Amino acid sequence: MIKIAPSVLSADFSKLGYQVEELQKYGADIIHLDVMDGRFVPNITFGPPIIKSIRKYSTLPFDVHLMIEEPGRYIEDFVKAGADILTVHYEADRHIDRTINYIKSFGIKAAVALNPGTPVKNIENLIPYLDMVLIMSVNPGFGGQKFISYASSKIQEVKNLSNELNPNLLIEVDGGVDIENIKQVVDCGANVIVAGSAVFKHNKIEENIKNLKRGL
Ligand code: DX5
């Protein structure tokens, strides 16, 4: 089953709890939360206290995308804040294997994200141990960017490795996904679809999620 994971990066932060409630009501499957530190990426968003404060507004899984340097330092804080899936960037961690095992030791799902320029083969050894791989289809840091077309072949590469090494692997795509290209990324093998601007566009969450699902 294909899951829609709206990113709250495009939400109205002054009423984040309410927006998360709306996402669940209108058919989201997962809540995607973009944590940025102003170092790994140029932008700064929010951390564990904000995630903890909105946790009670939804029963959906919280998929926390850590765009921060040395994410291993903060794993426990995000677990306590209510993360169900923790994604760390391959490029941000010198000891990615250790961090993956550490995340899994808390009994939650562990994922690795790859920037557009990072080859899939870099994480081939990790695939059997991961719950999810996140293929970035824009350079991380901002919502509303254009989908980078070569991300599609990277999704296919992950799908092939998943067939061989880990059939239950979730394959998430993040960045520039909209009703025009959602079918294409799903056909390549993605099964968790992040969408920020495509979900919050014109503040019509219900209609936008319906349209994305119709486009599958
Ligand atoms: C970008 C974030 C994305 C972003 C996606 O760094 O990781 O999750 O919110 O936004 P759209 O769907 O607008 O590209």
Ligand code: ZN
């Ligand atoms: Zn993200």
